Amino acid sequence: MVTNSDSSLLSEVYQISGEKIQNCFQCQKCSAGCPVNFAMDILPNQVFRHIQYGHKDKILASKTIWLCASCHTCSVRCPNSIDIAKVMDTLRSISNRSHTAPGEKNISLFHRFFLGLTKYTGRTWEPGMGLYVMQTGGLGGMMGWTLKMFLKGKISIFPSFKGGRQFRKLFSESGKGGAK
Ligand code: SF4
Numbered sequence: 001m002v003t004n005s006d007s008s009l010l011s012e013v014y015q016i017s018g019e020k021i022q023n024c025f026q027c028q029k030c031s032a033g034c035p036v037n038f039a040m041d042i043l044p045n046q047v048f049r050h051i052q053y054g055h056k057d058k059i060l061a062s063k064t065i066w067l068c069a070s071c072h073t074c075s076v077r078c079p080n081s082i083d084i085a086k087v088m089d090t091l092r093s094i095s096n097r098s099h100t101a102p103g104e105k106n107i108s109l110f111h112r113f114f115l116g117l118t119k120y121t122g123r124t125w126e127p128g129m130g131l132y133v134m135q136t137g138g139l140g141g142m143m144g145w146t147l148k149m150f151l152k153g154k155i156s157i158f159p160s161f162k163g164g165r166q167f168r169k170l171f172s173e174s175g176k177g178g179a180k
Pocket residue numbers: 030033034035036037044067068069070071072073074075084085088
């Protein structure tokens with residue numbers, strides 16, 4: 001795949017995250033300790049190398065930035081104290097604002113559902129996320145265990161947590177406004 005080189009990517013990531021990517025010397029400790037490295041198409045240390053070289057398209061089209069679970073294992077292992085999880089967050093944010101299709105199918109839809117539910121109910125709410133599963137064609141495989149959980153009282157028809165107002169305030173104060 002041909003990728004464009006974008007020398008401004010390094011400074012864009014620095015401006016948003018405050019992390020100095022140029023300090024990365026490719027020790028690979030981040031990638032070695034990442035619990036989801038088996039599923040990534042570009043390892044975390046390779047993401048950093050691509051940022052240094054300004055390969056913006058390659059990073060924004062990768063699965064890796066969306067598969068990162070924000071567990072911070074890499075951040076505490078980095079000998080240069082780079083908060084890698086924060087950089088992954090930053091790259092997701094840059095991806096959201098770009099016109100590059102995300103490397104993970106349905107991820108934009110998932111984010112809209114997840115943030116929308118969090119904003120209005122204060123937490124994720126299983127029946128609401130079921131609408132996402134329906135739209136992505138995965139409902140058939142979930143029906144059996146969803147019914148079992150419902151019968152055991154593990155899934156509520158109505159949202160049980162009342163923190164929606166505080167979350168809306170958080171969304172509003174962060175200036176994002178949440179999912180539309
Ligand atoms: S924060 Fe993301 S990249 Fe870092 S170890 Fe966890 S899953 Fe991997």
